[in-house]
Amino acid sequence: MSQFTQQVILGLLLGGVYVAVALGFSLVWGILNIVNLAHGALVIVGSYITWDLFTRWHVDPFLSLPIDALVLFVIGYALQRGVINRVIRAPLLFTFLLTFGINLIIVSLLLLIFTPDFRSVTPSYSGSGLHLGSVTIPYIRFGGLVVALLLAGALWTILNRTRIGAAILAVGADRDAAQLVGIDLRHMYALTFGIGAAFAGVAGGIISTFQSITPTAGDPYTLQAFAVVILGGLGRVSATVAGGLTFGLIEILGQSGPGPGYANAIAFVVLVIVLVVRPRGLLGRLA
Amino acid sequence: MRREKLGILLALTAVLVTACGGASGGGTPTTGAAIVFGAAVSLTGAQSKEGGLTKQGYDLWLDWINQRGGIVVNGVKHPVQIKYEDDQSTPNLSATLVQKLITDEKAQFILGPYGSAATATDAIVAEKNGVPMVEANGAAQSIFSKGYKFTFGVLSPANKYLTGVLDMAATLSPKPTTIAMLTANDNFSVEVAKAVEEYAPTKGFQVIFTKQYPAAAPEVSGLISQAARLNPDIVMNSGHLAESIAINKGAKQLGLNAKIFAYSVGPSTPDFIKALGPDANYVFDGSQWTPQVKYKPSFYLSVSDYVKAYKTKYSTTDDPDYHVAESTAACLAFQKAIENAGSLDATKVRDALAGLDVMTFFGQIKFDSRGINTFKPMVVEQIQNGAHYTVFPADVANGKPQYPTPSWSSR
Numbered sequence: 001m002s003q004f005t006q007q008v009i010l011g012l013l014l015g016g017v018y019v020a021v022a023l024g025f026s027l028v029w030g031i032l033n034i035v036n037l038a039h040g041a042l043v044i045v046g047s048y049i050t051w052d053l054f055t056r057w058h059v060d061p062f063l064s065l066p067i068d069a070l071v072l073f074v075i076g077y078a079l080q081r082g083v084i085n086r087v088i089r090a091p092l093l094f095t096f097l098l099t100f101g102i103n104l105i106i107v108s109l110l111l112l113i114f115t116p117d118f119r120s121v122t123p124s125y126s127g128s129g130l131h132l133g134s135v136t137i138p139y140i141r142f143g144g145l146v147v148a149l150l151l152a153g154a155l156w157t158i159l160n161r162t163r164i165g166a167a168i169l170a171v172g173a174d175r176d177a178a179q180l181v182g183i184d185l186r187h188m189y190a191l192t193f194g195i196g197a198a199f200a201g202v203a204g205g206i207i208s209t210f211q212s213i214t215p216t217a218g219d220p221y222t223l224q225a226f227a228v229v230i231l232g233g234l235g236r237v238s239a240t241v242a243g244g245l246t247f248g249l250i251e252i253l254g255q256s257g258p259g260p261g262y263a264n265a266i267a268f269v270v271l272v273i274v275l276v277v278r279p280r281g282l283l284g285r286l287a
Numbered sequence: 288m289r290r291e292k293l294g295i296l297l298a299l300t301a302v303l304v305t306a307c308g309g310a311s312g313g314g315t316p317t318t319g320a321a322i323v324f325g326a327a328v329s330l331t332g333a334q335s336k337e338g339g340l341t342k343q344g345y346d347l348w349l350d351w352i353n354q355r356g357g358i359v360v361n362g363v364k365h366p367v368q369i370k371y372e373d374d375q376s377t378p379n380l381s382a383t384l385v386q387k388l389i390t391d392e393k394a395q396f397i398l399g400p401y402g403s404a405a406t407a408t409d410a411i412v413a414e415k416n417g418v419p420m421v422e423a424n425g426a427a428q429s430i431f432s433k434g435y436k437f438t439f440g441v442l443s444p445a446n447k448y449l450t451g452v453l454d455m456a457a458t459l460s461p462k463p464t465t466i467a468m469l470t471a472n473d474n475f476s477v478e479v480a481k482a483v484e485e486y487a488p489t490k491g492f493q494v495i496f497t498k499q500y501p502a503a504a505p506e507v508s509g510l511i512s513q514a515a516r517l518n519p520d521i522v523m524n525s526g527h528l529a530e531s532i533a534i535n536k537g538a539k540q541l542g543l544n545a546k547i548f549a550y551s552v553g554p555s556t557p558d559f560i561k562a563l564g565p566d567a568n569y570v571f572d573g574s575q576w577t578p579q580v581k582y583k584p585s586f587y588l589s590v591s592d593y594v595k596a597y598k599t600k601y602s603t604t605d606d607p608d609y610h611v612a613e614s615t616a617a618c619l620a621f622q623k624a625i626e627n628a629g630s631l632d633a634t635k636v637r638d639a640l641a642g643l644d645v646m647t648f649f650g651q652i653k654f655d656s657r658g659i660n661t662f663k664p665m666v667v668e669q670i671q672n673g674a675h676y677t678v679f680p681a682d683v684a685n686g687k688p689q690y691p692t693p694s695w696s697s698r
Contacts, residue, residue, distance in 0.1 A: 003512075003513070003516060006512050007509055007512065007513075010508045010509055010512060011509070013508075014506060014508065107331075108331070111331060111335065115336075115339075116335035116336040116339060117336060117558050117561070118336065118528055118529060118532060118556075118558040118559075118562050119558075119561070119562055120532055120536070120562035120563065122536070122562070122563055122564050122566060126536065126539065126540065126566075127536075127539030127540055127566070127695050129540060129541070129542070131542075134516075136512070136540070136541050136542055138540035138541065140540065141508075141540065210533070210536055210537075210540070211506075211529075211532075211533055211536075212528070212529050212532040212533065212558075212562055214333070214335075214336065214529070215335075216331075216332055216333050216335070216376075217529075251506060251509075252506075252508065252509040253509075254509075255498075255500070255507075255509030255510050255513075256509050256510075256513055264501065
């Protein structure tokens with residue numbers, strides 16, 4: 001039983017990482033209708049900032065998260081304002097191609113700057129955890145889950161309790177109408193993408209503490225973010241949280257049940273079932 | 288008339304010069320056309336690190352041989368060129384590029400890519416074109432089970448990777464008995480694990496936990512928490528660098544304490560120590576080669592000169608890891624085989640490779656009937672205080688195994 005409890009806890013902790021990764025992806029997709037294929041690369045940029053601050057000045061990885069967010073916000077804002085805005089009303093394929101290209105450019109830049117060496121952030125408390133009987137909760141992963149939930153709370157507050165959030169949602173609902181009432185579309189697009197990138201950066205910072213990072217390590221996260229958003233549903237913060245935690249649980253429980261080789265298969269079978277039974281995802285809104 | 292005399296004089300001089308050249312030709316060979324080698328290595332993508340190390344190994348030899356004027360074939364020195372392509376860590380692309388190297392870039396010989404998967408696909412192309420390939424980074428025996436005649440591997444095969452650790456563990460006291468094995472599901476890693484599972488009982492060990500995970504999946508915490516419950520004496524991973532780092536971190540986070548942690552690939556690279564810091568200490572790995580081995584090479588550099596040459600060329604303080612050394616060894620096999628064949632003919636060089644038996648800084652290079660170098664042993668390394676020490680077998684070792692590994696809480 002305690003074995004099962006342990007697996008469930010590990011699944012939720014891993015799910016927290018997926019929540020953090022998917023929040024920004026979901027926002028950009030839901031509001032801008034861009035499936036951002038460079039999302040994983042932005043995550044890894046955040047990882048490298050945390051790693052760089054940690055190795056250079058011994059900045060605690062959790063303290064560097066706001067810096068990740070800030071830098072990535074600027075990068076995201078500039079990318080959208082300068083590049084992606086130009087094709088935002090073009091068919092989906094164009095944004096696909098563009099973000100795919102941006103992904104390649106970011107990865108290549110990271111290769112040039114940081115070389116393909118494997119990096120990892122290992123603070124002194126990386127091995128300690130809370131021991132409850134025979135169940136262990138590693139602090140670092142717990143911290144990751146807490147940060148992910150804080151991010152989700154922050155995003156919900158921004159979207160539902162601020163004027164900017166109202167403007168973002170308005171843009172998502174109807175671009176032309178939003179423009180008619182005086183919302184600066186280009187600024188709003190860039191702001192939304194910037195927030196999405198900032199969340200990706202924070203997710204990257206968390207990831208650097210328990211996994212090794214390389215310039216190409218981001219690709220799987222784009223795929224996972226995609227799966228989480230489909231699973232949870234588009235258009236609600238709570239849907240992303242539900243999708244992320246479910247995906248993490250499936251992955252870890254899959255490892256102990258039929259074997260880790262099947263974890264992804266199970267996750268995607270569940271995904272297909274959800275799509276058949278509830279096409280808008282577990283908690284998603286109808287578009 | 289004067290002009291004619293001058294012409295005769297010039298002709299005479301030319302003959303004389305040629306004659307002199309011919310006379311001294313026994314000592315200094317004349318220069319022939321360049322020999323073109325082709326290599327499709329991973330310079331971008333998931334294996335760009337290992338691919339980069341492979342290229343370093345090739346280039347190290349390239350500099351050395353061209354400083355000497357090239358490979359000597361029948362008294363003629365042929366300078367060497369290596370044409371590179373980037374396979375982007377994609378095995379299928381690797382095969383396409385090898386074909387391109389052979390047809391478009393006129394590569395006469397192929398140096399292997401990085402990784403068993405890419406090597407397996409490249410071997411098909413080499414065989415089809417009848418172009419010899421010597422590879423240094425594909426240890427899966429399955430590559431050689433298809434009866435190919437043109438592919439040779441200088442490295443010890445996959446089944447030897449972790450069995451050396453078991454040989455060493457059998458000599459330790461108190462003797463560890465139980466093994467937990469985490470295996471990536473690619474063909475190389477599975478071969479490594481199978482060999483351990485077959486070999487362990489013969490040395491008095493018991494494999495109590497064995498699970499496969501998808502290769503390149505760095506999320507293994509579920510597996511580690513399962514293994515931790517069984518309290519194994521030995522934790523083994525047969526996988527890759529990213530996973531070995533994740534497993535080591537996970538073991539610490541989830542309190543998996545074993546007397547021996549041994550990973551097939553990863554700890555030998557400087558990245559492993561840099562990424563994990565002091566947590567990398569006590570970890571064992573099976574290694575193709577270490578900078579401490581004591582082989583007496585019959586040509587090329589000695590082990591210590593090789594390490595020196597590496598550090599100078601790449602202006603680094605890091606020792607070359609075994610990926611670099613084995614890649615250089617592939618070049619050495621080609622060089623010796625071409626010299627022995629006295630020809631650049633593909634089939635003759637292939638036959639010379641099949642009959643090759645030389646001692647190099649990397650160890651003995653000699654191929655069995657399948658093309659695998661089963662004659663070179665693997666060594667066991669351990670990370671002690673942030674540095675690599677060769678700890679087994681004792682006759683090539685420069686340190687003693689630190690055993691047992693202290694628990695995470697008492698470090």
